[in-house]
Amino acid sequence: MLKIAKLSAGYADTQVLWDIDLYIKKGETVALIGSNGAGKSTLLESVIGLVKPKSGSILFDGKAVFGENINIPTRERVKIGMSLAPQGRHLFPDMTVEENIALGAFVEKDRLKIKEELEKMYELFPRVYERKNHPAGKLSGGEQQMVAIARALMSKPKLLMIDELSLGLAPVIVDVLIEIIHDISKSGTSLLVVEQDVQVALSVAKRAYVLETGRIVMEGKSEKLLNNPQIQSAYLGI
Amino acid sequence: MFEFQVIINGLLLGGLYALMAIGMSLIWGVTNVINLAHGALIMLGAYTTFWLFKLLNIDPFVSLAISFTTLFVFGFLVQKYIINFVIRAKMFITLLLTFGLDILITNVAQTAWTSNFRQTSPAYSANGFSFGFITVPYVRLSAFIISIILVFALYIFLKKTKTGQAIRAVSQDIDAARLMGINVAKTFALTFAIGSGLAGVAGSMIGVLMPITPQMGGIFTLKSFVVALVGGLGTIFGPLVGGLFLGLAETLGSFHLGAKYADIIVFGILVLTLIVKPTGILGKNDE
Numbered sequence: 311m312l313k314i315a316k317l318s319a320g321y322a323d324t325q326v327l328w329d330i331d332l333y334i335k336k337g338e339t340v341a342l343i344g345s346n347g348a349g350k351s352t353l354l355e356s357v358i359g360l361v362k363p364k365s366g367s368i369l370f371d372g373k374a375v376f377g378e379n380i381n382i383p384t385r386e387r388v389k390i391g392m393s394l395a396p397q398g399r400h401l402f403p404d405m406t407v408e409e410n411i412a413l414g415a416f417v418e419k420d421r422l423k424i425k426e427e428l429e430k431m432y433e434l435f436p437r438v439y440e441r442k443n444h445p446a447g448k449l450s451g452g453e454q455q456m457v458a459i460a461r462a463l464m465s466k467p468k469l470l471m472i473d474e475l476s477l478g479l480a481p482v483i484v485d486v487l488i489e490i491i492h493d494i495s496k497s498g499t500s501l502l503v504v505e506q507d508v509q510v511a512l513s514v515a516k517r518a519y520v521l522e523t524g525r526i527v528m529e530g531k532s533e534k535l536l537n538n539p540q541i542q543s544a545y546l547g548i
Numbered sequence: 549m550f551e552f553q554v555i556i557n558g559l560l561l562g563g564l565y566a567l568m569a570i571g572m573s574l575i576w577g578v579t580n581v582i583n584l585a586h587g588a589l590i591m592l593g594a595y596t597t598f599w600l601f602k603l604l605n606i607d608p609f610v611s612l613a614i615s616f617t618t619l620f621v622f623g624f625l626v627q628k629y630i631i632n633f634v635i636r637a638k639m640f641i642t643l644l645l646t647f648g649l650d651i652l653i654t655n656v657a658q659t660a661w662t663s664n665f666r667q668t669s670p671a672y673s674a675n676g677f678s679f680g681f682i683t684v685p686y687v688r689l690s691a692f693i694i695s696i697i698l699v700f701a702l703y704i705f706l707k708k709t710k711t712g713q714a715i716r717a718v719s720q721d722i723d724a725a726r727l728m729g730i731n732v733a734k735t736f737a738l739t740f741a742i743g744s745g746l747a748g749v750a751g752s753m754i755g756v757l758m759p760i761t762p763q764m765g766g767i768f769t770l771k772s773f774v775v776a777l778v779g780g781l782g783t784i785f786g787p788l789v790g791g792l793f794l795g796l797a798e799t800l801g802s803f804h805l806g807a808k809y810a811d812i813i814v815f816g817i818l819v820l821t822l823i824v825k826p827t828g829i830l831g832k833n834d835e
Contacts, residue, residue: 360723388729400724402717413717416710417729465729 311336311469311500312357317366319349319356326352328524330366334469339491339501341511341532343545344521350504351397353521354471357502358394359384371468389417391468395458397477397504403447407438407457410446414464424464431460434490452483459487463494470494471502476510488514508545512536553682554803555796560684562795563692564757568750568768569775569787570699571743577782578719578739580639581631584646586772587765588653589744593619593751594760595661598668608668608756609690615748623744627737635736650765657762665759673756691753698746699788706784715739719782774818780828789829793817 317330326349334340344350355361357368359375359382367377374380375387393414401410411431415424432439435456441449446457455475462470475491476484484507491514495501505511511518512532520528520541528535535541572586583589596615600606606614626649634641676685706712717725718735725732754760754768771794779790794814801813821828 358727360726383731384726385729385731388727394727396724396727400721400727402720402724404720405716409713413713413728416714416717462727 311338311371312502313369314353314357315367315369317353317356317363317368319352319361319363319366321361325364326524327356327363330521330526332519332526334500334502337495337498337500338517339495339503339515341515341518342502342504342521343506343508343511343518343535344504345506345545347523348521349524350521351473354394354396354473354502354504357471358392359387385417388465388467391466392471393462393465393467393469394471395455395462395473397473399454399458401446401449401454401457401461403445405446406443407446407449408442410457411438411460411464414461417465427464427466431463434463434493435460452479452486455479455483455487456490459490463499467499469500469502471504473504475503475505475514476507484510508536508541550681550803554799556682556684558796558799559792560688560692560795561799562792563695564688564750564753564791565771565775565795566699566788566791567691567695567753568747569772569779569791570695570702571746571750572769572772573776573779573781573783573787574702574746575740575743576776578715579627579635579736581635581642581646581740582639582773583740583743584643584769585626585650585653585765586743586747587767587769588650588657589619589623589747589765590751590754590768590772591657591760591762591765592622592653593748594668594755594764595657595751595762596748597752597755598666598760601668601670602666608670608752612694612749612752615752616745619748619751620741620745623747624737624741626744627740628733631740632733632736650769654762654765661762663761663763665761667759668752668755670756687753687756691757694749694753695791696788698749699785702742702746703784711735711738771814774814776828778817778821778828780830783828783830786828786830793829 312334314330314332317327318325319327330353342350352361356363362381363376368375370392371390373390375382412424412428415427418424437453438456438460441453449457459472475487488510491501491503503511503514512535516532518532518535519526568590572583575581575583593615596618597608597611600611600614601608631642631645634645673687676683706716714730714735717728717730718732722732775787775790775794778794779786794817797817798810798814802810
C-alpha cells in the first residue's frame, strides 16, 4: 500500500528525517512510536505532501507520489486514497461539527454519497452525532479527535494516518478510540498511527516502527517490541 | 422632523459603505491581505459603468453585472499572477505590493481617461420619492437594497456552495484545508476575484451618485478599511453592520456638529473600536 524509501526531509537548514525506510501492506495497521521531536509528524506530513522531502521516494498504491522530479500535490494524494488526521486535530473552529466532517469529502462531487458517508460516521461515532450542530472549536479534546478521525475517513481513504491518537485524552476516551481503530481496520483500511504511548500503539497495531531523532532505530512485530528491553526502559519505564 | 431625514440619509450612505467594504473584508478575512488597491478597483468599476453608459448607453443597473464580471476576472488574474507570489510573506510585503498596484492602476487610468471629473447620469439619477417631510433618492435606495442583497447572497454562497465551504475552510486553517483536498491557491484567487467583483459593483453605484476621477480610490480604500474593521473582520455581516453604523454616525455627526467633522467622527470611531473592541462589533472576543 505504502512504500517509503530513503526518505530525508526537513525545514530550511535543519534536517529532521534521515533515510527513512517504511512500508505498510494492504489492510495492515502500523504504529510509529517515538518521543517528542523525533520527526513523526514530519514523516506523516511528507507522506501526505504538506512537507516537501529533500530526497528519497514515496510509493502509494503502486503510484509514485514523491520521487525524483515527482511531487504531486496534497489534493491529488487525497484523491487517490490518502488521508491524515493531523496532530492538534486542526478542525475548522468556527464551523459546526457536521460541516467539518462533510468537508472531509470535499473531493467527492456527489452530494448523496457524502450524505451516506456522513450517516456512517454518525454510526461509528454516536457521540459526535449528538454534537453535530455545535461549533467544532467548542468540543472537548476527545470529541475533537473523533471529529478529526471522522473527517479524515470521509474521503474513503485506502490509507488513514492518525497523528497522536491519544495525546492529552482521558484513558476512557482512548479505549473508545482504540475500539474504533479496530473497526476501521476490519473494514479493510490500512492505518498508520503515530503514538507516544507505547501501550496504546502496540495494542492497535500488529507491527511498529520506532523513530529516534529522525531515524528508524527499530522495527518489528508489536509483541516482540513490547518484550524488547530497550523499549521497556526507554518507553515503558520498566 | 429633520432628524428623521438625516437618519434615512445616514442609513442610505451606510448601505453604500457596506457595499464598498464587503469585498475588502472578504479578501482580508480569508487571505489575510489588506488590499490597498481596493479603492482603485472601485474606481475601475465606476469607469466600467461610466463608459458603458456613455458609449453604448447601457443603463448603470444593467451594467452592474458587467462591472462585476470585469472586475472578477481582473481580480482573479491580479491574485493569480501577482499577489499569489507573496501570499505567504509578511503582511508588510503584501501591503507594499497592493500599495504599488494602487499607484499603477490609478496612473494607467489617468493616462487613459485623464483626470477630468465625470459622472454617470441617467435621466432618473436625481429622482426620488417623498412621504411627508422625507425624501428618498431612487439611486441611493437602490444602492442600499443591492448592498443588502449582496451581503445575503454572499452569506448563502459561503454557507451552501462547495466553493464557499472551501473559502471558509481556507480562512480558518490552511493546512487542514489542504488535507481536505482543497486547492488553496485557486481558492485564494477566487476569493480575490469575488472581492474585486463586489468592489466593481460598489464603484458602479458610486459613479451614479457622485463625480468620479482616477484618483477617487484613496478615500474609498480608507473608508472600506474602517468599515471592515469596525464591523468585525472575518465576519460575513460585519461590513453591513459596520457600514450602517458609520453611515449613521457620520451623517448625524455632520448634521449636528458640522460637515467638517465627518472624517473626525469616522476615524475617531476606528480608534475607539481598536481600543475598546479590536475584533469589531461582530468579531469574537477570544484574542
